[in-house]
Amino acid sequence: MTLWWIGSIVLLVVIFPVVVYLLRGVLAAAESIVPAVDRIAGVARAGSNDLDAAALLVTTREQVTQTVAGVADYGGSLDVIVDDAEDEEQA
């Protein structure tokens, strides 16, 4: 009978608070993750929006290709028109 009393009191006074303490810790940890995940989601959406301009890189590549082609044509013409420098070793 005495042991039963001791067991009941220990269950009520020790086990119950320990269980509550541990469960509160788990809940607090889980709830602390929620705002972090929300912030990550916001940043990811903003990053995705920032990359909308990445499609313009295709146009940039085409423009660069055309520009370099024009420079190549220009350089080819100059190569024909302008005299070469004298060979420094020979000079």
Place this chain on the structure above:
Amino acid sequence: MTVIAIAAPGVVMIAAVVLIVLALVYYLVSTILALRRISAGLDAVIAAVGEIIDKSAPVNDIVVAINEQLDAGVDLLEGLLVKKAGLTDAVGLIEGVYPGSAAAGLRNFPHSKDVKPPRIGEVYTKGTLTLARLGREAPIAAASPAGGEVLRNVEGGSLAARSLYPSVRHQRPSNLPRSPVIGTEAPVQYEQRDDVGAPRKRLPARSSGER
């Protein structure tokens, strides 16, 4: 009395177990709700990250292609400059236009770092001619009276020299009066004056009242 004495600790134990179960239910349900919010947030994150991956997938290839094109342009311009101006003068020109950049040298000419860049005054005439021939893109040619467009303007080669002189006749000749025609075939003939070459006439003496 004995039954009550036996039931009392059992009631306490049952009450403790019930409290523990209630606590488990409350906190576990709250945790489940929090985990569901986390799951929903992670779904949004995954969707956004998926968009980022999709949008950034071609970036690497495009940037590599752009760099290849720009490398080809740099190779072309460096090679052309060295071919036309010579390595020493090319380094001098680069140093003259962008002071301090000659230390980096030309990318395709590693030994250009060892070239002591001549002062721009030493290669000025040669460099100016080279840059002027390069046309509008050259800073010196753009500032020249010819406007740096000689190579593109077929008439510019001869018209450019005219711009060196003040604007009198060559720009708007129609606004100038015609030169007079002289000689025996001139449309307007003037009679020779009799007094030309004759002795000078004496003027009458002035009276004192006129002074």
